[in-house]
Amino acid sequence: MVKVWWLKLMIKIKINGKDLEVKPKTSIIEVADQVGIDIPRFCYHKKLSVAANCRMCLVEVKNFAKPLPACATQVMEGMEIFTKSKFTKDTQKSVMEFLLINHPLDCPICDQGGECDLQDTAVAYGASKTRYTEEKRVVFDKNIGPLISTDLTRCIQCTRCVRFLKEVGGMAELGLVGRGEHAEISAYVDKSVESELSGNIIDLCPVGALTSKPFRYSARSWELVRRNTVSCHDSLGSNIEVHVKDNIIKRVIPKENESINECWISDRDRFSYQGLYHKDRINNPLKKVKNQWKEIDWEEAYELIKNKINTINTKKPNQLGILCSPQTTIEEGFLLKKISKQLNTTHIDHRLLEKSFSKNNNWLGCKIEEIESHDSILVVGSNLKNDQPLLAHRFRRFAMKNNSFSIITSYDDFNSTPCLGKIIVNPSTYLNYLLEILKEVQSVTKYKINSESIKNALKQIKVSKETKKISESLTRDKSKNAIFIGHQVLAQIEGDNIKIIAMHIAKAIGATFGVIPGYANSVGLSELNLSLDEVNTDEVINQKKESFIMINFDPYFDYHSPKKITKALKSAKFNIAISPFVSDSLKEFDIVLPMTPPTETSGTYMNMEKRLQSFAAVTPPHGKSRPGWKILRVLANFLELEDFSYDSSDEIKVEAIEEINKNYSHNIKDFENSKKNKIPQGLELISPIRAIDSDMIVRRASALHQNENIDQAFAYINPKTMLKENLIDDQKIKVSSEEAEITIKIKSDEKVSLNSILIFGKQLATASLGMNHKLKIKRSS
Amino acid sequence: MLTKKTIQKIDKELKKFPDDQKQSAIIAALQIIQTENGFLTNDLIAMAADYLDMPKIAAMEVATFYNMFELKPAGKYKISICTNISCALRDADDIVCHLKKKLKIDFNEVTKDKKFSLKESECMGACGGAPLMTVNNQKMYEYLTPQKVDQILEELDS
Amino acid sequence: MEKGRQNKAFEKKETFPICLRTSHLDDSASLKTYLDIGGYQQIQRILREKISPEKLIEEIKISGLRGRGGAGFPTGIKWSFIQNDSPGTKYIVCNSDEGEPGTFKDREIIKNNPHQIIEGMTIAAYIMGAQVGYNYIHGEIWEEYESFENALAEAKKANFLGKSICGFNFDFELFAFHGYGAYICGEETALIESIEGKKGQPRFKPPFPATYGIYGRPTNVNNTETYASIPWIIQNGGESFANIGVENSGGTKIFSVSGHVENPGNYEIPLGMPFNELLELAGGVWKGRTLKAVIPGGPSTPVLPASEIMKTTLDYDGLKNAGSSVGAGSLIVMDDTTCMVSTLKRLSYFFYEESCGQCTPCREGTGWVYRVIKRIVEGKGKPEDMELLQDVSQKISGRTICALGDAAAVPVLSFIKYFKSEFEYFIKNGKSMVAKTHD
């Protein structure tokens, strides 16, 4: 007897004569899937609600005159199911026939051809000849945006896409409009689908009705080579399958990994591959000659660098600054650290957006899968939907189930997530709210605080109703709770203080504490202790240098102060960029070495839950570009540094992991009741980063930026703030930060906190502002 | 914008449902708006959706599902005539022919002067009075004969 | 509709009008009229004497009352499914969606005797421990919707609805809800979706409304006529009701007679009456023609040829034995000039048009069936079409989410069964066997 679940309270059933013991409340299709019995289906999907509308899964069950839908029928004690009987077969065949009468039978020209569930099922269950001679239904296609192409005549109304967007995406963006045979999938009047997870409906669609617009007709499924790798765009580390034709990536789909990305990926992970083939991509090393880039060969490039670096007086420390992106692999980071030591510099860092640099606890604090096992969760200062779209889904699912999800943040894109407590305020006030919670929690748990500065701070705090509610949910008896700090918080000057207080709260109630890291290898590089000593990115930038090496990022967009970094680069004598792309913002560099993006290199990332994931190149390097680790190794050889004789990234990995295993410990800073803690007057700038702007590759991915107006920048202001400040919608204003002044149009947005201006960071039109705290407004006509 | 009067009427319907179930009033809201405007535009549907805190697409689904909603301009008097079995058995077809001839329009068309439009309808639940029709979804006329139809059209027209 | 015009049975013959007992009275729908005939006495008596729900359910079981919405499920049993003391809101829904072609009885009850529905629903609410009710009224009968709203207002004012009904410790709110043109909303779970402000797509059952109905709460759905029968049963006892009818078919039932009779209208008759008596009450076949066929309970019940129906009594067993069913009592009479092929075409169009489109066999199958029949009527039929029609219909039946799919197959199969030669003739000759077609 096969046992499916080893739990008490099992019920006995029979499938095709075979005895099974199964958990009650499972559906027939779930049981069949567990024991590997194939039941055809179109509408059923294990991650979506059950619709039971396609009727393909109908099976014979003893004592029932009608066949029952396996997806919607729960097993019962003594049930006998026949998935292969004549009755079942006939039923399924007839459903198949119905599905095909209005479906075009032109698989050879359909983009789904060769990987179509309908086609496959028709071969297995269909009749060879059609009896339907009437006219077929034709449905006009809809434009639902630049990512997904529709061919709705092929739609079989399974509503997987509708259910996905509502249940996982969190917003009902598609619907089945009209009724009966005329029902069509549609968005509200040709509106684009906006979910940052929208691409998943392409995979979900069992026919060729929704296909990838960028991929469309560029390859047939059987021409594609499939390779697995890890996405580099957020700190989740989604597993992906990359489809390659002629050494070019044609598309990216999820590779199921239940404990990380389940069976989904974000649109950023899916469509960013287009950025790899942007015209800015370089094939050869470039040398600056009279303000023009000139292609040179690698030999010459290394010689040039060697000569320049050798002029640096390495007796004097810190003449060289090394900054790399948080997408740098463990292997590359390890080599960088080794190089910097030998070149006598500790000025090396990867934390480009941070303004708070304490090194402890900068990871999730629990397994990704454990998030939903908590009883109550508080998230502070996060821009989850943009930063970590799939993690946002887990939080949403938690919130839907538990009604004990609370947030303190400055932009309310949680409107489809039921929140127990929701505090939408300026980042500069997060600290105060956390102090309120700490005070309340302390009074309940009698938790002892030794720090005088915290005690002092708490004295002035009055607990509000909203924080009281959150505290209550965190201190409920026997509950296991969690507090997570968004990456946005670390981009605040007060970030470390906020973290300290949040950790105290967590300690007081025995909760999980975690930081939601920003980028693919933020955690890995931190565990590697890449940034030596207590020097941080800002200090690297602020102290005069002979030379800078910057790896895999764009200083103008990716560092929070374009003005300061430009000044630093200008004052140095020789600057080296190692990057897949070249653009205007590299104009302060003297040489650019073409580095391959992660898809063309092997390496390792450590994701937010400290899971190491290694990957191999999925395509060969573009042009003469080279993987980062190779560039660094050869460079070290040229510089005659010691102990750089690696032949593969694996060899580096072994050493890098040893380094990680040293478990560098960091002092926890004390709370500073500093002047910084003053709430600034006037309007505060909030600059979250949209998913499609987060790194060099996605910024260049064309389809993600193709939507009309998508790259037009706006200043989003709460209508109440607008009223107070005498501003009106569509008005143009001048805003100035310490860095720059720009003219920008206002859009009213109720989701923005009061007394603030939200301008997305890393956009062409706004990057010059930097990600600063204070803003001044000038009205212009 | 929804008029004050419309909103008052919708609010009255909302009283029938729990506070957190505003969407329940969507059919009534669209009916009220349609009665005022003659037909529903996408914008009007969106406004109703916003007013009831529901996704626009869900309101769109409702507006396209129920037959009595008009998504295209209708005549000032929308005549819906039942052609289902009980009416058909009592010669509804003759009435249809008569109406079409008289108004010089086919089903789903509007007269030139925009006064009348004609729709074919499913069973109206009043088959004892067959053949029958409604005007603007609200007034029902039963036991129709060509003469009676003439009379009704005349009354409406004047 | 003139006063009393529709309940011809009452005018002509001593019967036991129950649901339509006010139709002949002046000002039939008013609260005063209902009070005059002893209305709202039963709910007061129940509240005053604190009669237990179990006892009332027992009485209803004895009465033999079966759901008048079509399926004929015993009402007493259905009401025992809802636990009346479970916590939280429970709902009572009256199904007045009445969209099945040939049905117009609920309309008349609403029009002439709304308070009896209200009292029936209030008793039901008391029995099942419900706090809120809705009457879902067919979209096209707008005037009746408005007059029901009036009746509700009257009843509320007189404290027969609302808080502390008649001063007793019992609250019940009742609202009218109008549909807007969708036959499928008569199906109880589609109706529930519709009340929730969605398109009317039936839900997969189980869970049944009794455990998961409006907003996920326990909900009881019954037909208008079912509720309207309740006050009488409580007043006179279940046995009196049962005695009116015959075995297995207690009480009176309204038959909505339409089509080729002299006097179409509603006839509330004791169940068990022979068909020919009802035909007589309705004035016989019109224009002195002969009877060809009858659909006894609405298009979702099989058509019977004259020879069969003339032998049949109108009750659940009688019609079942004849191969059809009481359905909603929508009795459609067809004379010998009727072309069965084009009549079937109209019915098939109805199911095609009204399919909600949710599940594959119904969405695709109803369109297929309609197109084939349409082709036959256009003179382009093929010999294999009849077998195709039967096969497709059988493949819709029993494989869908709701019973509309089953219903759609019924006319196709029964029309072809009894009038095969007419279909063959049409396919062969490209024209109807009878003179007039209804196309």
Ligand SMILES: Cc1cc2nc3c(=O)[nH]c(=O)nc-3n(C[C@H](O)[C@H](O)[C@H](O)COP(=O)(O)O)c2cc1C
């Ligand atoms: C397609 C379809 C349409 C229906 N229409 C109605 C209707 O108009 N009125 C009605 O009372 N029941 C209708 N029903 C039956 C209801 O689903 C439900 O069984 C009934 O309201 C229960 O009430 P009863 O037990 O009093 O008959 C319909 C069922 C189906 C499948």
Ligand code: SF4
């Ligand atoms: S049987 Fe027809 S009406 Fe019923 S759920 Fe399926 S598609 Fe909808």
Ligand code: FES
């Ligand atoms: S998979 Fe069960 S009905 Fe579609």
